[in-house]
Amino acid sequence: MRVAIVDDQALVRRAFSLMLGVEDDIDLVGEAADGAAAIDLAASANPDIMLMDIEMPRMNGLDATRAIRAAGESQVIILTTFDRDDYLFEALDAGAAGFLLKNCEPERLLEAIRTVADGGALLAPEVTRRVIEQAVHGGGQPALSAPHPAVERLTQRELDVLTAMASGLSNAEIAQDLYVSEATVKTHVSSCLSKLGVRDRVQAVIFAFQHGLAGSHPKGGAPER
Structure with missing residues (x-):
């Protein structure tokens, strides 16, 4: 690079x-x-x-x-x-x-x-929530609570990664939290973006907030087998 x-x-x-x-x-x-x-x-x-x-x-x-x-x-x-x-x-x-x-x-x-x-x-995690709040509420539109159909296409592990991103965790932190490698996290992130039809990580986090997925990430998970 x-x-x-x-x-x-x-x-x-x-x-x-x-x-x-x-x-x-x-x-x-x-x-x-x-x-x-x-x-x-x-x-x-x-x-x-x-x-x-x-x-x-x-x-x-x-x-x-x-x-x-x-x-x-x-x-x-x-x-x-x-x-x-x-x-x-x-x-x-x-x-x-x-x-x-x-x-x-x-x-x-x-x-x-x-x-x-x-x-x-x-x-930066310090500013992520402010961006999300502006994107979700800035236009006066309430956040959606109903799940989006695209969410059903996510595997459980992809959903874990999405909610972890919405919590402001980096790839390294997600990997540690979910007991997987960073390479695996990157694969899951790419799959999330593709299945949700969003351009990048920021849009994925906004999607999570809009559809009631933010704040649902449990701290610490079971090792992936």
């Missing part, structure tokens, strides 16, 4: 560069210190994913994300210190495929990069 880092603080860029540089499946292809430079970098280096800060000089990360996505270039993961609803929803509206806080665990960032590279989307 070709990854670029966009942040106005050189120390932050260096820290992320050191962390990502040891991963065998990640190739760091460039850095930028502001949004305008990020647009140029997206065009010249063609990264698969850009880790994008928000508050930067010349051009902020939200405007840069909108321009980069409008050009159909790199996917963008917003990585910020600021846990603000206006930033969150504007980032998603601009086309960001992920939104994480800089205090997240390194494993969470790596999972986000790999999830987005596989065509998915990933949000």
Whole structure:
């Protein structure tokens, strides 16, 4: 995966560069210190994913994300210190495929990069519920309580994974909770998306909330045999 880092603080860029540089499946292809430079970098280096800060000089990360996505270039993961609803929803509206806080665990960032590279989307657990509430209730429409016919096509294990995602668990946490491998979780997630007819992980979680499946994930399950 070709990854670029966009942040106005050189120390932050260096820290992320050191962390990502040891991963065998990640190739760091460039850095930028502001949004305008990020647009140029997206065009010249063609990264698969850009880790994008928000508050930067010349051009902020939200405007840069909108321009980069409008050009159909790199996917963008917003990585910020600021846990603000206006930033969150504007980032998603601009086309960001992920939104994480800089205090997240390194494993969470790596999972986000790999999830987005596989065509998915990933949000910080801290902001997931706010996105869901906006999606479900923002238009004044109540959440649906009746099961959707597509749910009947899910196996019990796929349903377990879906409800775990709706609880904000990462793939690694789901794997530990359900006593399966991360590869198995990824397979179940892909199957859920296909059977539910949704584009990515975020839409799957919204689906779970809309159809009364959120909050039903038991903490700790029996090992899969």
